[in-house]
Amino acid sequence: MSAPEPGRGALIGALVVFVVGLALRLAVLVQVEAHYPLADRPVIDEASYETWALEIAGGDWIGDEVFFQEPLYPYWIASVYTVLGPERHGLRVVQALSGALVAAGVFGLTRRLFGPAAGWLAGLGFAVHRAGLFMPALLLKPNLFLPLLLGLAALLALGLAPPPVERRSALRRSLGLGCLAGLGALLRGNMVLLLPILVAWPAAAVWRRDGARRALALAAATAVGVLAILGPVATRNWVVGGDLALTTSGAGTNLYGGNNAQNPYGRATEFDWVRGIPQFEAADWAHEAERRVGHELAPSEVSSFWLGETLRSIAADPSLHARILWNKLRLTLGAYEVPDNHSLDWAATYVPLLSPLVPGYALWGSLGLAGLLLFVLERGRGARRGGGAALAILYLLYLGTIVATVTSMRARLPLVPLLLPFAGYLVTRFLAADRDPKRLLAAVAIGAAATLIPVFDAHELQQDLDKREFNLAVYSVEAGELERAESIATGLARRYPGTSRVETLLAELESRRAFASLEDPEGDRAQAQSLLQKALGRLRLVVEHPQTNQRERFRANALAAWIQLQLGNGPAAARRFSDALEFDPADEALRFGFANALHLEGHVDEALEQLRLLEPTPQVLARIAELTGQ
Incomplete structure (x- = not known):
C-alpha cells in the first residue's frame, strides 16, 4: 500500500468532504436554533465564555485576575464578534466552517498516510460524526481546539524533521509545533501535560540520524515556540494577579x-x-x-x-484510584457520549439530525480502535508507517491526559480525528489481497468490545437525562416560564421524591407563584401565604436534613432568606442570610439582603457595616444614605 502524492483527486476529495460536512452542520444548526431549548441560552461554560468575550470585545483585553479558565477561546469569540457583531448565529456558522475544514483535513491526512479509500472513510466519517455535527452550535472550546490539534497531528505525522539538507525547514516546523502546542495549552489544560513530550519530540525524531547537536537545536526551537505563546500569558498573570501561573490557576x-x-x-x-x-x-x-x-x-x-x-x-x-482511572478509560473508549455542559442524547430529543441512528462514536470508535490495534500488530504496512506511528502515539498521549483528568463528550471529541485514520487503515487492510483474516477478526472483536460494552446501566443513563431536565426547569424559572418548569419539576418529584435539589426547585416555583399573586390586586392572598409557608417548609427540611451537602444547603438558605425578607420577617431572614454567607462570603447580593434584614430587626449600625463592605454602587450608596438620613 503506497501513499499517493497530493493532486487533483486529493483536492476534489477534500472539497467533497468539506461540502458534506458543512451542509450537515448548517442543517443541524438550523434545527438547533429552531427547536433546542438552550439555543438562545448559553449555559455554564458557554455563558462564561460569552460574557468574557463581550468584555474583551468591549475593550477589556487584559482583565484583572489570574486566569482560572483557559483564555484563548473567549478571545477567539471576541475577535469573531468584533468582525461579525455580537450575534451567536454568525459565530456558529464560522464554527460550522471550521468543523467542515477539520473533516477535509482528516481526509487529506488519512489519504497521505493510508491511501484514497482510507481517506474517504475517515474524512466522511468526521463529516457525519454525530458529536461533531452538534459541537458548532455550542459555544465551547473544541470548535477551536479541533483544527489546532489536527494541525499539530499533521506536523508530527507528515514529516516533522526532514532530511539534513532542509535544516531551516526543520527548525521552522519545530517552531510551529511549539506554537501550536502553546496555543493548545491555552485551550485545553490537559495539553500542558504534553508540553515536555512535544518539546522533546523533534529531537527524538532526528537524534540517531543527525546527532545530539542537531536534535537539541530542534528541541530548542520547539521550546521557543511554546514560550512565545505562553510567556506573555504567564507575564500577564503575574502583572494583574501578582501570582505565577503559566496558563491558569485551575x-x-x-x-x-x-x-x-x-x-x-x-x-x-x-x-x-x-x-x-x-x-x-x-x-x-x-x-x-x-x-x-x-x-x-x-x-x-x-x-x-x-x-x-x-x-x-x-x-x-491506590486501589480506589486505579479503579477510577479504569472507569475513565472505559468511558473514554466507550460509545456513550458522557454529558458535560450538554447531553447529546438529550439534545437529540429536540434535534432530529442528532438521532442515535446518525453514525457516532459507537461505529467510529469500534473501527478506529480495531484499526489502531491492527496497525500496531502489523507494524504499520505502507510508505507512511512512521507517520502512522506518530499519529498513534499522539492519540495515546492525548487519551492519557483525558484519563488523568476529567472525561466527557467535549473532552473526547478531539480524539476522533486522530482515531478515524486508523478506521480507514482497517478498511484498506480488509480489502488488501495479503490480509490476515484471523488478525483482522481479532482486532475488530477487541475494538467492538472496548467500545460497545456499556459502562452504565439504563437507570444511570436516565439520571443523566433527568439532570438536563432539571437544568431546563431551573432556566425556565429564571426566564419566568413557570408552566414549563412546573411540568418538568412534577415529573422529577415523582422519580426523585424528597431530594434536596427537587425540593428547592419546587420551593422556588411556589414562592414565584405566591409573590406574583401578592403583587396582583386581584390575587388570592390566602393561597399565596399558604404557598410561601409550604415553600419555607420544604426549604427547612432541606437545610435540616443531615445528608444535605454544603452547596444545596446554601441554595436552600439563600432562597429561604429572600422569602423571609419579602415577608418582612427580619430575624428569620437575617439568620438565613448569615448561614448562606458562610458558604459564599463574597456574594454581594446576599450581603445586601443581609443588611436589609438587619435593618428590619432594628440593627441599623450592623446594617450599615454590611453595606460598607460592598462595592459602592448607586443602589448601595442610596441605601446607606437612607439609613444615615443623609
Missing part, C-alpha cells in the same frame, strides 16, 4: 475533580462545596481550600492545595 482543581472518591467515574461533576458555574467556581474552590488550611491562599496556592489533596488521596488508597 490545574489542581481539574486534576482533583477527576480523581477523588466522590467521583468514581471521573466525569464533570459538582462537588459539595462548588457551584458548577464558572462565575462562582474559582471562588468556591478557593474558599473551601482556605477553610481547610485556615488562612487565605493565592490562586496558585489554591491549585497546589488541590493537587496535594489528590496526591494524598492516591497515596492513601
Whole structure:
C-alpha cells in the first residue's frame, strides 16, 4: 500500500468532504436554533465564555485576575464578534466552517498516510460524526481546539524533521509545533501535560540520524515556540494577579475533580462545596481550600492545595484510584457520549439530525480502535508507517491526559480525528489481497468490545437525562416560564421524591407563584401565604436534613432568606442570610439582603457595616444614605 502524492483527486476529495460536512452542520444548526431549548441560552461554560468575550470585545483585553479558565477561546469569540457583531448565529456558522475544514483535513491526512479509500472513510466519517455535527452550535472550546490539534497531528505525522539538507525547514516546523502546542495549552489544560513530550519530540525524531547537536537545536526551537505563546500569558498573570501561573490557576482543581472518591467515574461533576458555574467556581474552590488550611491562599496556592489533596488521596488508597482511572478509560473508549455542559442524547430529543441512528462514536470508535490495534500488530504496512506511528502515539498521549483528568463528550471529541485514520487503515487492510483474516477478526472483536460494552446501566443513563431536565426547569424559572418548569419539576418529584435539589426547585416555583399573586390586586392572598409557608417548609427540611451537602444547603438558605425578607420577617431572614454567607462570603447580593434584614430587626449600625463592605454602587450608596438620613 503506497501513499499517493497530493493532486487533483486529493483536492476534489477534500472539497467533497468539506461540502458534506458543512451542509450537515448548517442543517443541524438550523434545527438547533429552531427547536433546542438552550439555543438562545448559553449555559455554564458557554455563558462564561460569552460574557468574557463581550468584555474583551468591549475593550477589556487584559482583565484583572489570574486566569482560572483557559483564555484563548473567549478571545477567539471576541475577535469573531468584533468582525461579525455580537450575534451567536454568525459565530456558529464560522464554527460550522471550521468543523467542515477539520473533516477535509482528516481526509487529506488519512489519504497521505493510508491511501484514497482510507481517506474517504475517515474524512466522511468526521463529516457525519454525530458529536461533531452538534459541537458548532455550542459555544465551547473544541470548535477551536479541533483544527489546532489536527494541525499539530499533521506536523508530527507528515514529516516533522526532514532530511539534513532542509535544516531551516526543520527548525521552522519545530517552531510551529511549539506554537501550536502553546496555543493548545491555552485551550485545553490537559495539553500542558504534553508540553515536555512535544518539546522533546523533534529531537527524538532526528537524534540517531543527525546527532545530539542537531536534535537539541530542534528541541530548542520547539521550546521557543511554546514560550512565545505562553510567556506573555504567564507575564500577564503575574502583572494583574501578582501570582505565577503559566496558563491558569485551575490545574489542581481539574486534576482533583477527576480523581477523588466522590467521583468514581471521573466525569464533570459538582462537588459539595462548588457551584458548577464558572462565575462562582474559582471562588468556591478557593474558599473551601482556605477553610481547610485556615488562612487565605493565592490562586496558585489554591491549585497546589488541590493537587496535594489528590496526591494524598492516591497515596492513601491506590486501589480506589486505579479503579477510577479504569472507569475513565472505559468511558473514554466507550460509545456513550458522557454529558458535560450538554447531553447529546438529550439534545437529540429536540434535534432530529442528532438521532442515535446518525453514525457516532459507537461505529467510529469500534473501527478506529480495531484499526489502531491492527496497525500496531502489523507494524504499520505502507510508505507512511512512521507517520502512522506518530499519529498513534499522539492519540495515546492525548487519551492519557483525558484519563488523568476529567472525561466527557467535549473532552473526547478531539480524539476522533486522530482515531478515524486508523478506521480507514482497517478498511484498506480488509480489502488488501495479503490480509490476515484471523488478525483482522481479532482486532475488530477487541475494538467492538472496548467500545460497545456499556459502562452504565439504563437507570444511570436516565439520571443523566433527568439532570438536563432539571437544568431546563431551573432556566425556565429564571426566564419566568413557570408552566414549563412546573411540568418538568412534577415529573422529577415523582422519580426523585424528597431530594434536596427537587425540593428547592419546587420551593422556588411556589414562592414565584405566591409573590406574583401578592403583587396582583386581584390575587388570592390566602393561597399565596399558604404557598410561601409550604415553600419555607420544604426549604427547612432541606437545610435540616443531615445528608444535605454544603452547596444545596446554601441554595436552600439563600432562597429561604429572600422569602423571609419579602415577608418582612427580619430575624428569620437575617439568620438565613448569615448561614448562606458562610458558604459564599463574597456574594454581594446576599450581603445586601443581609443588611436589609438587619435593618428590619432594628440593627441599623450592623446594617450599615454590611453595606460598607460592598462595592459602592448607586443602589448601595442610596441605601446607606437612607439609613444615615443623609
